[in-house]
Every structure is written in structure tokens, then in C-alpha cells.
Amino acid sequence: MSQKTPVDFWFDPLCPWAWMTSRWVLEVEKVRDIEVRWHVMSLAVLNEDKLDEVDEEYRELMRTTAWGPVRVAIAAREEHGAHxxxxxxxALGTRIHNEGMGAExxxxxxxxRDTGLPExxxxxxxxxxxxxxLRASHKEGIEKVGQEVGTPIIAVPGADGEQIAFFGPVVTPTPKGEEAARLWxxxxxxxxxxxxxxxxRTRTKGPDFSNL
Known part of the structure; x- marks a missing residue:
């Protein structure tokens, strides 16, 4: 039996577009011989030197709300394992995005509680x-693609064994089945x-969670 191809995926739970892409990759996992490995990145880290360039609402989001979820996620990895x-x-994406609770x-x-991890x-x-x-995990992902992108970042082995990495894709709603495979x-x-x-191309609508 052939070994599954590892797909490394960097996420920040705050980002709804990364959430959409992550559900797509899990669809791909059903129809292609891949195995997703999850990593934490941080929009707060990415933007901490760019806060003068963004609007006040996003600046406040990066200074406050954006830090908590990624700190908890990296602590979970360190204390309970990457698995x-x-x-x-x-669980985070379902609560934050699908159920509209926000990154609170x-x-x-x-x-x-949903995952049985200690509060x-x-x-x-x-x-x-x-x-x-946290910063090392973020750096590992972002250095594969450059500082001008966000989350998610995906990296896969290329034909020569070197990783191919890219930001996105940004897509809504999440493709399913063979549509997911074609996009992959x-x-x-x-x-x-x-x-x-x-x-x-210009986005004409926001994230659609209706099929998740």
C-alpha cells in the first residue's frame, strides 16, 4: 500500500477563509491519497509590524482578539501533542464561524469541551x-510563501522532493467530492x-458556511 502524501496546513482559527479552505482539504483527503498535518500560524504575529497600515477595526482585532485562540492552540499542541x-x-471553526460565536x-x-481537552x-x-x-510555527509556514500573504498556507512535496507551498486557495462555498478533487x-x-x-479575481461574496 502506498504511503499517503503529507499535506502541511497552517491556520489561524480567526480567519473564515482559512476555515473554508481547511474543510475543502478534508474533502480532498476523502478522494485523494493525502494526509493533512495541521500547524498554527498567527495573523497577530503577521500584522504586528503593519498595524499603522490597517484600519482601526482590524488594528484592534489584531491587538486583542487575534492572540487568544492561537495561544490556546499552540498550548494544546505543546502539552497534548500535534495530533x-x-x-x-x-471544533474552533465550528464554534467561531459556523455557529457565529466569534473568536471569543x-x-x-x-x-x-467538544474535544475533551482541559479548559x-x-x-x-x-x-x-x-x-x-507560536512564533516558530508561524515562521515555518510564512517563510515558505513570503510575508505578503495570510492564512491558510499549504505545503506539499514536489516531484523533486522539495516542498511546493502556496497561500489559499480562497474559495466559497467549500467544494465537495470530485469538485474538491479537481480544484486540488x-x-x-x-x-x-x-x-x-x-x-x-475580485471576491463578490463572503464566506458561505451553509454546506459545512
């Missing part, structure tokens, strides 16, 4: 001894071309 991140992210402490507490992980909300690990195949096809950087 808990997939289920925790599913109550939503994260509910997600911890004592909430002690990391305002501060964590795992700051260095096409994304890998363009991402594997040396010197390829971007396909983009």
Missing part, C-alpha cells in the same frame, strides 16, 4: 510560555510551475 490540532481546529473566549472554551488551556489566553513556539489537482498543477505566483 490534537486537527480536531481542535474543527467562550467559543474557545466550548471547543475545548485549563484557557489560562494561556492572555499570555503563554509558548510564545517562542489544478491548484497543484499551477503551484508546481517554477515562477508561477498568482491567479486572482
Amino acid at each position: 490534537v490540532l486537527g480536531d481542535l481546529y474543527t 473566549k467562550e467559543a474557545v472554551a466550548a471547543a475545548l 485549563s488551556l484557557l489560562d494561556h489566553w492572555d499570555d503563554t510560555p509558548y510564545e517562542e513556539q 489537482d489544478g491548484t497543484l498543477a499551477v503551484a508546481s510551475v517554477p515562477g508561477f505566483y498568482e491567479i486572482k
